[in-house]
Amino acid sequence: MNRKAPSDTALLYRSLEEQAAPHPVRAIRLTGKGAEPLGLLLIDNTVSEAEVASALAALRFPDQTRPATLGQAEEKLPDQAWFRRQLAVEMDRVQQSKLPCALLLITLSGQDAGPGALAEPMAAALAPCLHSGDLLSGFQKNGLALIMPGAAVGKARRRAEELRTALRTAAFLKDTTGVAPNLALGIAVCHAYETIPADRFLALAEAELARAAKMGNDAICQRAAANVEDSCQVTVEERAQLWMQPRKTSRTAEMAA
């Protein structure tokens, strides 16, 4: 599959998924790490999660990186409108597949180039690192947006580091003179237990991107898209309750002893 525009196979799968939507079936796209989507599994939605997981586990595919077919002249990097549509589709898919989805935004500053002039070479530099199922598009003036279906925070972070290395060593950056370029990478991750709209998800990634840009040094910032009310952080009140009682009890026990 080529990154810049969905391949015929991908379009066919999408069409099949849309046709399957009104029926009592689950559509699971089989995306290995090869160059092409490997298949589409349509399965009766009465089949249990465990059975589906077991069936999918038996379908293991070789771990391959994608061939570097990006940046070819005849292809154009998808724009933000395409990206927003895909993001909405992938957010729906998170609920259906129960797999997480990560969104990575990358911007480059400090380069003396016109609007849009850097996105294409950046995309070409990232091509060897992309996996099947990744959706890459342009973002803002000189940035990229990468949707990584199935990636949770840990995997998204590792992949962002890999992509950052690819960009740092890219030829188009080595040739430049003057001000050193600054990369900023912002990641947001959503899980099926979070129901957030695509716009909010994008806003979270943008906030992380802004934080990374402020930090400088090619920083990567990330966060899960948990709503405040879903946050698992132990609050001050909870800590106070947890800590007070045992301490008092221990002291009392010591004094009694």
Add this chain to the structure above:
Amino acid sequence: MTAKTKRSPKIICISSGKGGVGKTSFSVNVATALSQKGKAVLLIDGDLGLANVDVVLGLNVRHTIRETIEEGRDLASSLVEINPRFQVLPASSGVPEMANLSYEEQALLTSSLEEIIDRFDYVLIDTAAGIGDSVLWFNTWSQMNIVILTPDPTSLTDAYALIKVLHTRHDRKRFHLLINSVQSKKEGQDVFANMSMVLQRFLKITPLALGAMPQDKNVSLAIRRQKPFLLGAPESKASLEIIAVADRLIAL
């Protein structure tokens, strides 16, 4: 061998939040106690990147879960027999990649485990510390969640955080608490009562008490000797409590 009969095992996950609170020592000894009571037990080292069940038991491990994940090797070939009713599935140590399994790898591990666990009455999983992906995954895969904590504020906070994540994000509602290293029975009761009160107040969860392990020098001695304290010091306070915990698990 007893463990060859097809069974419907009870899968129990043993976690803690904080490290160093005695998960592995508890897991190894409670597995030993259950096997002494005639139950077929599988102990899985769920600390996939920094395993130490094999260390606590003094095992020389040839194959681990890693070979199944990376090479597709049959999981049964990695099992180590401790006694006719107690087997261990060891994991690898010093392999960071294993600490963060992908969803595909988790699915592969699940299906591989499902092929071997029906030989056992009990499957115990000694997880890593923390709230990493593999810890949460093992906890959601299990039927029963045991959380081990000590009276230390750090341990209390981390145990609470683990329960909060499992409840909030993975809808787990039943937790059995095991209070370790208590100075007295009363201290164990107080810690449980306090934790129970906080869980009820903030998360609307009522935990269940599994036991309170007393401080006992035989525990650390047994770890250094790489032998379960239940075998090295069967009359010790810790051994008596482990036997009581095993009885409670059987009764559940």
